[in-house]
Amino acid sequence: MDNLKKDFDRRKFIKNISLGIAGIGLSQSAFPKNIDDLVNLETSIVPNSNIRSEFMLQPGLSYLNTGSLGPSPTTVFNKIFETTKKLELNPVGNNWGPLGKEADMVREQIANYLNADKDEIILTRNTTEGINLIANGLKLKAGDEIITTTDEHYGGVVGWEFLERHHGVIVKKIDFPKEDIDTDQVLSLVKKQLSPKTKVCSFMDVSTVTGMRLPIEEIAAILSTRDILLVCDGAQSTGMVKVDVKKMNVDIFAGSGHKWMLGPKETGFLYLRKGIQDRIESVQLETGFKLYNHNTGTRNVANFIGLGEAIRFQDSLGGIKKIEQHNIALGKYLRAQLKNIKSFKLITPEEDQLLSGISSVIVKDGNVKELHTKLNENNIVVKKLGKIDVMRFSTHIFNTEEELNHLVKVLHSLVK
Numbered sequence: 375m376d377n378l379k380k381d382f383d384r385r386k387f388i389k390n391i392s393l394g395i396a397g398i399g400l401s402q403s404a405f406p407k408n409i410d411d412l413v414n415l416e417t418s419i420v421p422n423s424n425i426r427s428e429f430m431l432q433p434g435l436s437y438l439n440t441g442s443l444g445p446s447p448t449t450v451f452n453k454i455f456e457t458t459k460k461l462e463l464n465p466v467g468n469n470w471g472p473l474g475k476e477a478d479m480v481r482e483q484i485a486n487y488l489n490a491d492k493d494e495i496i497l498t499r500n501t502t503e504g505i506n507l508i509a510n511g512l513k514l515k516a517g518d519e520i521i522t523t524t525d526e527h528y529g530g531v532v533g534w535e536f537l538e539r540h541h542g543v544i545v546k547k548i549d550f551p552k553e554d555i556d557t558d559q560v561l562s563l564v565k566k567q568l569s570p571k572t573k574v575c576s577f578m579d580v581s582t583v584t585g586m587r588l589p590i591e592e593i594a595a596i597l598s599t600r601d602i603l604l605v606c607d608g609a610q611s612t613g614m615v616k617v618d619v620k621k622m623n624v625d626i627f628a629g630s631g632h633k634w635m636l637g638p639k640e641t642g643f644l645y646l647r648k649g650i651q652d653r654i655e656s657v658q659l660e661t662g663f664k665l666y667n668h669n670t671g672t673r674n675v676a677n678f679i680g681l682g683e684a685i686r687f688q689d690s691l692g693g694i695k696k697i698e699q700h701n702i703a704l705g706k707y708l709r710a711q712l713k714n715i716k717s718f719k720l721i722t723p724e725e726d727q728l729l730s731g732i733s734s735v736i737v738k739d740g741n742v743k744e745l746h747t748k749l750n751e752n753n754i755v756v757k758k759l760g761k762i763d764v765m766r767f768s769t770h771i772f773n774t775e776e777e778l779n780h781l782v783k784v785l786h787s788l789v790k
């Protein structure tokens with residue numbers, strides 16, 4: 375009986391595809407060849423910059439899933455390739471010579487990007503590695519409490535859950551409401567969980583589920599009178615919005631190069647504020663923060679030099695603040711249209727301070743998996759979070775208003 379009902383609901387929800395979207399296709403001209411093609415929105419970054427053509431994205435593909443993995447511009451790809459070629463000319467001479475030095479300098483670029491010092495940055499493979507390093511290094515004891523949320527990505531929470539399973543640490547998870555949430559509510563929910571046993575608060579900067587940019591600076595202010603470490607998972611914010619670790623007043627900030635930074639795959643970084651570094655007991659950190667030392671083992675210098683190139687690419691477009699403006703403007707534009715689709719419940723907050731370049735909806739009475747497949751068949755790549763029926767749309771610098779209009783048209787043809 376249940377299955378029959380489900381099938382009926384699903385059929386009601388997904389309209390007949392052959393009637394619905396026949397003939398709807400996005401022409402190549404919908405993609406920006408030039409910044410001037412970014413129509414009507416206040417998204418202009420720098421004149422005469424070729425945006426979409428800087429990427430190798432498949433022609434006709436609407437790529438709205440940078441939150442999972444970003445495309446790298448050709449300049450980054452070429453940098454990795456050229457560096458690898460140089461490396462092969464004399465592997466030892468170059469790896470522990472000029473290329474090794476150049477790769478280590480990327481710590482300085484990341485530091486400038488985040489408003490940190492070079493001696494506060496280590497280069498990692500990804501966000502998960504960074505947060506795990508902290509979880510392993512903090513030496514928390516049974517009964518110590520960690521506050522986090524139910525929306526964290528595995529990468530931001532598996533390290534804490536490991537401590538819970540193996541060392542008796544208590545992980546408390548805040549379940550942020552998915553509707554009408556604002557800064558005051560976030561702060562009051564955080565305050566409620568604090569206790570004399572709280573040792574760590576670990577939150578995403580931008581939520582991987584709802585796209586909410588958490589009020590980290592305000593959370594830091596609440597924690598400032600207590601001895602609680604503030605750990606921030608920046609996987610979804612770095613490269614999408616301006617991150618200033620000093621302004622946010624976080625102790626730890628972990629990020630990935632291969633999402634919104636548009637850097638090489640398997641690159642990341644970890645910021646550790648100077649004042650807390652001696653609290654992390656880690657084999658890797660014992661010999662310093664350099665990209666390579668005896669405790670890190672050999673690294674892929676080409677990837678990290680490529681990450682430096684990704685930052686240069688963003689700078690060439692006018693810098694991260696301008697990119698943030700673009701991403702948020704596109705997000706707002708998309709959300710205004712997603713709201714008009716009855717089958718969707720928008721779960722991205724509306725308050726300006728909480729906005730980001732991610733827009734998410736709950737697919738109410740339908741089948742998120744099937745909708746995801748249909749969008750893929752239409753060359754539209756988005757993220758589905760199946761467990762909670764969420765569909766997530768990431769809008770970055772290579773996405774346009776016209777592309778979003780096309781997405782909405784296709785959505786209207788597929789759902790009520």
Ligand SMILES: Cc1ncc(COP(=O)(O)O)c(C=O)c1O
Pocket residue numbers: 441442500501502503526527528529530578580581582607609610630642
């Ligand atoms: C908030 C958040 N944290 C961590 C991760 C994991 O990132 P990585 O695989 O680069 O470690 C993701 C990936 O989507 C994420 O959204």
